[in-house]
Amino acid sequence: MVKFAHIALWTRDIDRVCAFWERIFDAEIGPLYESRNRLGFSSRFLSLKGGIIEVMSGPWVADRTPSM
Numbered sequence: 001m002v003k004f005a006h007i008a009l010w011t012r013d014i015d016r017v018c019a020f021w022e023r024i025f026d027a028e029i030g031p032l033y034e035s036r037n038r039l040g041f042s043s044r045f046l047s048l049k050g051g052i053i054e055v056m057s058g059p060w061v062a063d064r065t066p067s068m
Helices: 015-027
Strands: 006-010 042-049 049-056
Touching: 015 042, 015 049
Parallel strands: 006 049
Antiparallel strands: 042 049
């Protein structure tokens, strides 16, 4: 089993990423946090058997086109 303390992922779509981790890895999804100090920043913590993943979003996160 892989163990880690904390991994942070940036995304434009927190709900979609959380749904993936919940469906595939049975992650427990924490409540949505929306910062009062950093306008547009939001995050959720996902609890896994091996550690915690923080999924974060903000208006500065650019859309990314996959390269071939």
